Structures are given as C-alpha cells and as structure tokens.
Amino acid sequence: MLDDTDRRILRQFQAAPEAASAVLAERAGVTPSTLARRLAAMRAKGVLRGVRGQVHWPSLGYEVEVSLRVQLDKTAPRAFDEFIAGARAVPEVTEVQTFLGSVDLRLAVIARDMAHYQQVYREKLLVLPHISDIEALMHVAMVKSDETVPL
Structure with a gap:
C-alpha cells in the first residue's frame, strides 16, 4: 500500500x-x-485523517484525570449504544473506548479538581444508563504518550 x-x-x-x-x-x-x-x-x-491541536489540559486548569472502567448490564439490547450516546454528551469525557473481556468500556475524564470530579462523577456519569459496575483509576503521571506509528 x-x-x-x-x-x-x-x-x-x-x-x-x-x-x-x-x-x-x-x-x-x-x-x-x-x-x-x-x-x-x-x-x-484515509491513511492521514487530519492534523489536530493537542491541548495540555492542566494549562487550562484541568488538574485531575481519571480513567473509569465500566461494565454494562448487557441484558439490555441497546446497552452499549445508549451508554455511549450518554457518555459522548458529557463534556468532561475526553475519550470512550470499548473492549472485549471483563471491562466493556473505558472513559477518560478530566476535571478542574477533586470537587469538580466528584460533581461530574455523581451528576453526569453515575446516571448513565446500564452501568452494572464502575471502577475509577486516578492518573498519577503520564509516562509515555506517543501516537506516531513506527514506519
């Protein structure tokens, strides 16, 4: 190619x-x-899909970054579609990934501080449909972030 x-x-x-x-x-x-x-x-x-600006969230006052591992109640026929639609509507959710295995989805969430994160978590995330389990992983440090492809 x-x-x-x-x-x-x-x-x-x-x-x-x-x-x-x-x-x-x-x-x-x-x-x-x-x-x-x-x-x-x-x-x-479609090899190149565009050029984008990469924003350093802490420079804009977003000091907290959390990964949420989510398991859904998969007995509902549209559980994934409905959850994903809701998650996309939350501005603090910067990334949504789906998986095969014990974890169904991962959300990347940013917040200004812990109080803001708690508000987002309680008012916007926990109310998303079809959640059967959710686990929060607090980001401590970015060790490597590289989107380049070895060519």
Whole structure:
C-alpha cells in the first residue's frame, strides 16, 4: 500500500506536522509538489485523517484525570449504544473506548479538581444508563504518550 517514499514522508510529517511543506519535502528527500501530491493521496485513502491541536489540559486548569472502567448490564439490547450516546454528551469525557473481556468500556475524564470530579462523577456519569459496575483509576503521571506509528 505505501512505498518507501510514502513512509519517509509520513515519518517526517509525524515528527513535525506543523513544519512548512518545503521543509518536510526537503527532510523526506522529495520535491514540494511530490510531497503535496503524496499527502493528498494518503488523505484520500484515509491513511492521514487530519492534523489536530493537542491541548495540555492542566494549562487550562484541568488538574485531575481519571480513567473509569465500566461494565454494562448487557441484558439490555441497546446497552452499549445508549451508554455511549450518554457518555459522548458529557463534556468532561475526553475519550470512550470499548473492549472485549471483563471491562466493556473505558472513559477518560478530566476535571478542574477533586470537587469538580466528584460533581461530574455523581451528576453526569453515575446516571448513565446500564452501568452494572464502575471502577475509577486516578492518573498519577503520564509516562509515555506517543501516537506516531513506527514506519
């Protein structure tokens, strides 16, 4: 699917997505027009899904981050759909993942402080439908966070 040139371009793009096209092209060993054409083709194929800004939550006053492991009452036919729809509507929920196994879902939740987290937990999360069990894991430190793909 991808050739060596595409991989070189993606390595450089992952390393510095904010870099100017001319700089990325030079680092990847291609012309700017080749870079533009290849990036457009990778976007069209769905290899590149966009560029996003990464926000440092504590800089905005969100000091608490919690992972919630959720088990659902799966006897309800639409348990997953209804829970996920509710979780998506909670602004403090930054991520929803589904799993196979004893844990059905994981929610990433941010809050300004513990009092705010307690309010979000009680008023917005515990009222979500079909919860049979929920476990909170308090984040202590981010040891590694890397979304780049080894190419």
